Amino acid sequence: MTELITSRRNDNIIRLKKLISSKRFRRENGEFVCEGKKLLREALMWNAEITSVFTCGDLEWDIPQGAKRFAVSRELLEYASSQKTPQDVIFTCKIKPAEKPLSMTRGNIILENIQDPGNVGTALRSAAAFGVDTVILAGDCADPYSVKSVRASMGAVFHSNIVEMAMDELAQCRENGMKIFGASLSDRSKSVEDVGLAGVTVAIGNEGGGLSAQMLELCDEEIIIPIAEGCESLNAAAAAAVIMWEMSKANR
Numbered sequence: 001m002t003e004l005i006t007s008r009r010n011d012n013i014i015r016l017k018k019l020i021s022s023k024r025f026r027r028e029n030g031e032f033v034c035e036g037k038k039l040l041r042e043a044l045m046w047n048a049e050i051t052s053v054f055t056c057g058d059l060e061w062d063i064p065q066g067a068k069r070f071a072v073s074r075e076l077l078e079y080a081s082s083q084k085t086p087q088d089v090i091f092t093c094k095i096k097p098a099e100k101p102l103s104m105t106r107g108n109i110i111l112e113n114i115q116d117p118g119n120v121g122t123a124l125r126s127a128a129a130f131g132v133d134t135v136i137l138a139g140d141c142a143d144p145y146s147v148k149s150v151r152a153s154m155g156a157v158f159h160s161n162i163v164e165m166a167m168d169e170l171a172q173c174r175e176n177g178m179k180i181f182g183a184s185l186s187d188r189s190k191s192v193e194d195v196g197l198a199g200v201t202v203a204i205g206n207e208g209g210g211l212s213a214q215m216l217e218l219c220d221e222e223i224i225i226p227i228a229e230g231c232e233s234l235n236a237a238a239a240a241a242v243i244m245w246e247m248s249k250a251n252r
Contacts, residue, residue, distance in 0.1 A: 002069045005054075005076065012070060013080055016054065019092060020082050023143045030095045032145035032157075036087040042155030049094035054080065057088035067091075082147045095145060098163045099134070107247040108134040110170070110180070110203035112215050114236050117142040121152025122237035123204075128156035130241075130248040136201070137164045139212065167214050173201075174218055182211050182219035183239060189224035192243060198250040204240045207233060 005013060018025045019033045026032050031051055034043065037060070043050055044061055052068040053059070056077045063069055077086055109132050114120050120142045127135050135144075141164075142149060150157050165173075174180055181195065182203045203219065205211035216222070225234060225242050234242070 002071050004071045006073070008076065008079055012052070012054075012068075013072075013076065016052075016080050016090065016092070020080075020147055023146065026095070026143070026145050031092050032095060032150060033082075033090060033092055033147055034150050035081060035083060035090050035147060036151075037089055039150070039155060040089055040091055043091070043093055043158050046155065046158040048096070048158040051092045051094060053089060053091040055089045059089065093158070096158070096160075096162075099161050100163050100165070100169075107132055107197065107199060107244075107251050108136060108178075108201040109240060109244060109247075110136040110138055110201060110215075111141055111236075111240070112203055112211055113139040113206045113209065114141050114204070115206060116236075117144075117146045117149040118152045119235065119237040120144050121149035121154075121157070123240045124149070124153040124156040124160050124162070126237070126241040126244050128153075128160055130244040131251070132244050132247065134161045134163055136170070137162065138167065138170065138203075138215065167218075170215075170218055180219050181221045181223050182216050183224065183243060184211055184216065184219075184222040185224060185233065186222055189222040192223045192225050192246050195221055195223055196250060197243075197247045200247065200250075202243050202247065204236055204243070207236050 019031055050064055050067040053063050054070045054072050056072050056074045081090060109127055111123055124135055144162050178201050180201050180203060203211055203215050225239060
């Protein structure tokens with residue numbers, strides 16, 4: 001059954017906008033917002049737990065039972081949306097429970113202090129493409145469940161294992177057998193081509209400051225991606241993609 005909403009003051013519209021704007025509210029409710037038909041198709045393909053759908057047009061797919069369905073005007077959809085020119089659908093999903101093992105022996109990636117949500121989402125997309133088991137967020141990272149991160153992930157958020165871990169938890173994982181390499185521009189760094197990345201967890205820092213001193217202390221090795229002279233560094237998401245490609249080759 002579809003419920004018609006005509007007012008901006010409707011509780012469901014107010015809640016939708018709060019899920020878009022507030023990380024704390026997303027975590028308290030265990031839900032996040034997605035926009036567009038492509039992401040809806042991905043959510044259905046990966047059996048994501050869709051909780052509500054807001055649409056101003058016809059949908060091509062059946063919405064799972066249990067998901068609330070709301071019909072809204074184009075004007076109201078534009079009011080609720082985070083985009084200037086939204087598509088015909090906005091929907092909400094449950095955040096997928098994360099698996100946080102005490103040790104990790106396959107390839108994983110750590111993103112530390114990556115504050116741009118587009119970079120976080122792009123890294124999730126690359127991790128899914130290259131078969132990286134877990135994406136670990138450390139420090140002050142952008143929320144992977146923000147609308148911009150979700151959009152940049154191109155659906156990877158629906159099936160990725162996304163874990164937030166504190167430094168002491170990572171230290172415990174290392175004691176339990178996790179081998180950590182850190183991407184760093186230091187003189188100690190070895191070329192990514194010269195180290196074995198099978199079963200390794202690699203940490204990527206932000207473009208401005210790189211990895212923190214705390215994270216580097218946990219690293220068994222420091223690695224670097226060879227680039228042309230005169231280029232200072234790669235974008236964090238691009239560096240993560242290159243390293244995850246190398247990890248995927250090693251793990252194969």
